[in-house]
Amino acid sequence: MSQVLHTPPPTQAPAEDDLAALAARHGLSVSGARPSLPEYVRQLWDRRHFITAFATAKLTAQYSQAKLGQVWQVMTPLLNAAVYYFIFGVLIGTKHNVPDYVPFLVTGVFIWTFTQSSIMAGTRAISGHLGLVRALHFPRAALPISFALQQLQQLLFSMAALVVILLCFGVPVAASWLLAIPALVLQFTFNAGVSMIVARMGAKTPDLAQLMPFLLRTWMYASGVMFSISRTLEGRPEWIARLLQVNPAAVYIDLMRFALIDSFRAGSLPPHVWAAATGWAVAAGVGGFIYFWKAEETYGRG
Numbered sequence: 001m002s003q004v005l006h007t008p009p010p011t012q013a014p015a016e017d018d019l020a021a022l023a024a025r026h027g028l029s030v031s032g033a034r035p036s037l038p039e040y041v042r043q044l045w046d047r048r049h050f051i052t053a054f055a056t057a058k059l060t061a062q063y064s065q066a067k068l069g070q071v072w073q074v075m076t077p078l079l080n081a082a083v084y085y086f087i088f089g090v091l092i093g094t095k096h097n098v099p100d101y102v103p104f105l106v107t108g109v110f111i112w113t114f115t116q117s118s119i120m121a122g123t124r125a126i127s128g129h130l131g132l133v134r135a136l137h138f139p140r141a142a143l144p145i146s147f148a149l150q151q152l153q154q155l156l157f158s159m160a161a162l163v164v165i166l167l168c169f170g171v172p173v174a175a176s177w178l179l180a181i182p183a184l185v186l187q188f189t190f191n192a193g194v195s196m197i198v199a200r201m202g203a204k205t206p207d208l209a210q211l212m213p214f215l216l217r218t219w220m221y222a223s224g225v226m227f228s229i230s231r232t233l234e235g236r237p238e239w240i241a242r243l244l245q246v247n248p249a250a251v252y253i254d255l256m257r258f259a260l261i262d263s264f265r266a267g268s269l270p271p272h273v274w275a276a277a278t279g280w281a282v283a284a285g286v287g288g289f290i291y292f293w294k295a296e297e298t299y300g301r302g
Contacts, residue, residue, distance in 0.1 A: 121147035122195025133300035179259035193288030
């Protein structure tokens, strides 16, 4: 007689629902799981002191190896302005079309540098700090926001030099200077939002950091940093000037010029410029925050 061997049925792996129930019963949770949006906002607020301290530390360390130290915070945009003045103001002659051209130019360079540096820093916010992201648990949006805050702090240092330039070129102190405060708040919100967008993109595509300088340089030339958009494009189709004037970089530059330079009248601004500035800030700030939050679980993995 042949002996019939009865093999035991294969053991089935526990279902995912059973594993989830088992983990919940023992107080376990998914590592790095994305919290709800309100909870994410609360976590960010709880770490506001870390964000501020991190931004200040990065700003202090940025020029720690240079002999002039923090002086470069002011010298860098001033040297850029001097180069642009020679090329665009003297060689091309754009200064003849703009009253108070030096204050006009320096204001544009300082405000543009704020946006440019925030976006460049945001591009590497995750990919350039993987050790920190993988070692510590914190809302990752703290990194691009802190880099935008770092650039705001640098701009505030530079504003002291800007005020001196304005006074030296005969621009009087006026109550309109107070408009610079809401303008900077809106620009910071926009910059932080865009920084979060490029931070998520840069986390997956590190090559974005190599492409970004070319994109930003093109954006700068389209934003009227060195010339008046409306006067330079006289005789061209009006829609071209309108399109360039409502791009966010041009909007925030125009707002700051309107606030600080008395010869830059309201007629120099595109229609509804404050509404445009607010719209760009809300769209980029809220949209960029949600876009970044949705990939919270992926940062530092793979």
